Amino acid sequence: MGLGIALACGFFCTTAQMYEDAVARATPEPSRFRVDGTALIYDENLVQGDTEIEWADVEDLRENLKTHKQITAVHLTSGGGYYYPALEMARIISDYELDTHVVDYCESSCTVVMAAGVNRTMERGGKVGFHQYYWGADGIEGYYEDNQESKDWESPFDLAEWLYDDTQQEVYERLTHFLSHGIKAEFAIETIRNRGDDLWYPTREELRAGNMLTE
Template sequence: MRPNQALGRFWHAVATADDGVLMRGAFFGLLATAAVFLVIDVREIYQTASQELPGFDPQRTGQPVLPPALTDGKPHEAPVQPETDAEVLRQPIRFELKTGGILSAEGAIDPGAAARFAAEIEARGEYVKVISLNSPGGAVEDALAMSTLIRDKKLTTRVAKGALCASSCPIVMAGGAVREAEKDAVIGVHQVFNGGTDRPSPEQAMSSAQTATARVARHLDEMGIGSGLWFHALETPPDRLYYLTEAELKQFKLVTEPPATARKKS
């Protein structure tokens, strides 16, 4: 068959085909196109996974203790600089019981922090009423476990004036039955990421990111936190922070309204 005859028959088939055939053809065409772009995306993820991720690791030296802020897509400095020395905040999180039933939790949330926190609560639980947070964040799994235990014990979480609660630290804060942030507390969120030295395969990287995102979103919802908080986190690259304003802290319910009795006294 000559080429022009074959081409003529092709266009005749298109012209006489019913709508169902055309729709199926269009669908499979789009599916094929999507597959091509998926292959490209997977290759890019693989290249990223095999290199240094641009995430912020609070325990890594040579970085500022706070990444720049992301506001309207442009990085800015933190609204207030934390009062605690950067090298202190880089150290694995430490717990210290202070007067008034306050348990200070200061430093980076390293792998194993949740187990140490659970042991501290078991040993001193009857005295602890408030968890005072001052942390640049860290391991998400440990942050989730700490947050769950805090809610189980119906403790209060607090970020004091000049203290820092960034990255995965707001996940811990969300566990408080009562959640407080003093004026000039520094609180920020960003995307979760693999900060370890092991580099997963593209499939593992995508699966891990999706699973972690879903778990954090579900946990925040169970803690009564507004979805807008996690939307800001998802929109912010891991080497930036979205710093929350006082109005946003209330809007997203990361801080709770004081009890009615406390409002009457004031």
């Protein structure tokens, strides 16, 4: 390849890369949110790939509520995801005094978001699913390997000690969250009875009796 061709290639290749980078920056990230009148719809099916509740959703929720002042309710279709982002989404919904409405399904940590609604409703045919916190062996092993040095764990037994304390704290926070939003204690306790791979889907009557549904 001659020097001129090489220089030209270098220029155009660099320019092409700069163009691609600019397009990537200008293209908005796929969002699980969309606005429909006074409803802010949160639907995991609006994106492809990873659909779990995550920290990006927290910022997306906050920005949507700042931009669209007319929002009065959040409509949910989600199989759940990470607990702490869900808890922060719930805090924001509670602060804005919004209603929550289940469209198709609301499972796992999505129920934490749902519980924050002033009024909590569900479409006919919808379902709400609860389970205990679950962390598989592969995930625990990976977490130990990634954090052993930073957390000064000398053996897996140190991880087990931390995990025991952390799990109890998360269970306490979850039950406290439910109770603080008017959900009955006996129902809140039932939400942690099933293992992580076996969701409990209460009937509409059970959801109403436990005040998980307010209407």
